[in-house]
Amino acid sequence: MNSFEAELRSAPLPSPLPPAGEGAIHPRTDALMRRGAEFLGTRYAIMAGAMSWVSERHLVSAISNAGGFGVIACGAMTPALLDAEIAATKALTDKPFGVNLITMHPDLFELIDVCAKHQVGHVVLAGGLPPAGSLDRIKNSGAKLLCFAPALALAKKLIRSGVDALVIEGMEAGGHIGPVSTSVLAQEMLPEVADQLPVFIAGGIGRGELIAGYLEMGAAGVQLGTRFVCANECIAHPNFKKAFIRASARDAVASVQIDPRLPVIPVRALKNAAGELFTAKQREVAQLLDEGKVEMAEAQLRIEHYWAGALRRAVIEGDVEHGSVMAGQSVGMVTKEEPVTAIIASLLDEAEAALARR
Numbered sequence: 348m349n350s351f352e353a354e355l356r357s358a359p360l361p362s363p364l365p366p367a368g369e370g371a372i373h374p375r376t377d378a379l380m381r382r383g384a385e386f387l388g389t390r391y392a393i394m395a396g397a398m399s400w401v402s403e404r405h406l407v408s409a410i411s412n413a414g415g416f417g418v419i420a421c422g423a424m425t426p427a428l429l430d431a432e433i434a435a436t437k438a439l440t441d442k443p444f445g446v447n448l449i450t451m452h453p454d455l456f457e458l459i460d461v462c463a464k465h466q467v468g469h470v471v472l473a474g475g476l477p478p479a480g481s482l483d484r485i486k487n488s489g490a491k492l493l494c495f496a497p498a499l500a501l502a503k504k505l506i507r508s509g510v511d512a513l514v515i516e517g518m519e520a521g522g523h524i525g526p527v528s529t530s531v532l533a534q535e536m537l538p539e540v541a542d543q544l545p546v547f548i549a550g551g552i553g554r555g556e557l558i559a560g561y562l563e564m565g566a567a568g569v570q571l572g573t574r575f576v577c578a579n580e581c582i583a584h585p586n587f588k589k590a591f592i593r594a595s596a597r598d599a600v601a602s603v604q605i606d607p608r609l610p611v612i613p614v615r616a617l618k619n620a621a622g623e624l625f626t627a628k629q630r631e632v633a634q635l636l637d638e639g640k641v642e643m644a645e646a647q648l649r650i651e652h653y654w655a656g657a658l659r660r661a662v663i664e665g666d667v668e669h670g671s672v673m674a675g676q677s678v679g680m681v682t683k684e685e686p687v688t689a690i691i692a693s694l695l696d697e698a699e700a701a702l703a704r705r
Contacts (some may be wrong), residue, residue: 373695375702376559383568386491386512386545388443388468390414393558393691394514394547396572397447397471398522398673399423399655400662401583404432408439409580409687417444418471423655426457433465445469445493450477451647456484463488471514474523474612476501482508493547497525499536512545514570519551521573521675523612524601533564541565553680555697562698573675574694578687584665588684590617590672596679606633608643611650617672621657624669628653 377384383392393415395402399422407417419436421429429446436444446462448455451474459481462470470485471493485492491511496502502513515536517529529550540546545567552558558569575581577588594617601613602625609629616622632649635641641649654671661670 373699376555376562376695376698379559379562379702380568383545383547383566386567387416387445389416391691391695392416392547392568393694394418394445394549394568394570395575396520396522396549396570397421397473398572398576400659401576401581402447402572403582404436404439406575406578406581406687407436407444408442409578410575410691411440411442411444413688413691415687415691416469419444419446421446421448421452421458423449423452423652424458426454426461429458430461430464433461433467437465443468445471447471447473449474449651450481451475451644451651453648455481459484459488462490469493471495477508482510496536497527497532499539502536502540506540506543510544512547512567513540514547514549516548516570517550518601518615519676520549521599521615521678522673524550524615526613533561533566537561537565541567551675551677553677555694555699556701558694559698559701563702571677571694573677574681574690575687576674577681577684578690579684580687583662584667586665586667587662587672590661590667591674591678591681592683594674594678594681596676599674599676599678605629608636609633609646609650611647614654614671614673615675617667617674617678619668619670619672621661621669621671624657625653625671 380392391414395410395417397418397420399420402418402420407419410417419432446467448458450472467490470490473495493512493514494505494510496505496513496515515532517532518524519529533548547568547570548561548566549570552569552571553574576591598617599615600618601615604611605626632646636646657671660666661672
């Protein structure tokens with residue numbers, strides 16, 4: 348038990364408040380989540396993973412209204428589109444929510460300014476090392492900054508740079524992933540950095556028992572994406588949701604990099620024909636590099652645009668064979684469509700029961 352956890356356990360429990368939709372209370376979970384919840388300004392330290400085309404105004408507002416922390420996935424949005432999405436989300440909730448920005452976006456600084464215009468309280472940077480000036484731009488706007496840290500050395504560097512919180516995400520997650528599992532990253536990094544700033548754990552979390560374990564290890568909270576895809580409030584196509592409900596953990600596989608020169612970050616998604624299409628796309632971009640028609644940065648951007656289009660085909664159009672059905676390995680624990688309030692309540696009930704058995 349670290350010093351922060353000991354302080355939480357000895358502190359008075361928070362005033363009983365009903366969780367999402369159930370009317371029960373979760374004193375042990377609340378106590379361990381207090382630091383993360385205070386940082387996010389929410390009832391629960393449960394962040395929603397940012398999923399392009401999925402994490403938009405309806406799902407984001409529903410999660411925030413249920414006491415969690417919704418996060419808009421900016422993805423490849425233009426500044427004008429992000430501006431409209433934030434405004435639409437604010438019309439659906441008066442609770443805190445964040446915006447996830449991709450560091451390689453060519454309009455990153457304009458996107459940061461859009462967030463500042465709307466006084467977004469939390470900005471999450473994902474997709475690689477933040478470019479020079481981006482951290483200061485976000486911090487100067489008054490927003491709290493969260494960054495992904497796939498390795499301990501990077502986590503320490505980000506802390507020195509002044510980030511306010513970290514997200515540690517393992518390879519079990521859906522979408523873009525690193526090479527190391529969540530459990531290993533948590534064991535390696537939480538003892539080293541959790542006393543310095545809030546750390547949220549992500550990747551492969553489908554039940555509350557695991558949430559309880561990470562909280563006891565010193566995490567301030569957790570982030571889940573796959574678990575929320577089949578929420579009633581999610582706008583994903585019925586075919587997309589059915590694919591999740593039918594899938595098992597073994598169906599969520601990582602993409603393969605065919606050319607070591609291409610800065611391709613592996614993507615975890617359900618097995619389908621889209622995997623072969625991605626291989627063909629990599630060959631096409633590699634040929635353009637060989638011919639000198641694109642620079643490396645442009646090559647990576649083309650890969651990212653491919654994923655954005657492939658994901659839209661699956662999420663919005665319902666083509667789950669040729670589109671990208673990005674899903675984490677926790678997909679096997681998604682068994683039905685249900686309201687966000689029920690999902691959060693189940694997670695809290697499971698976490699509380701696990702802690703009560705300690």
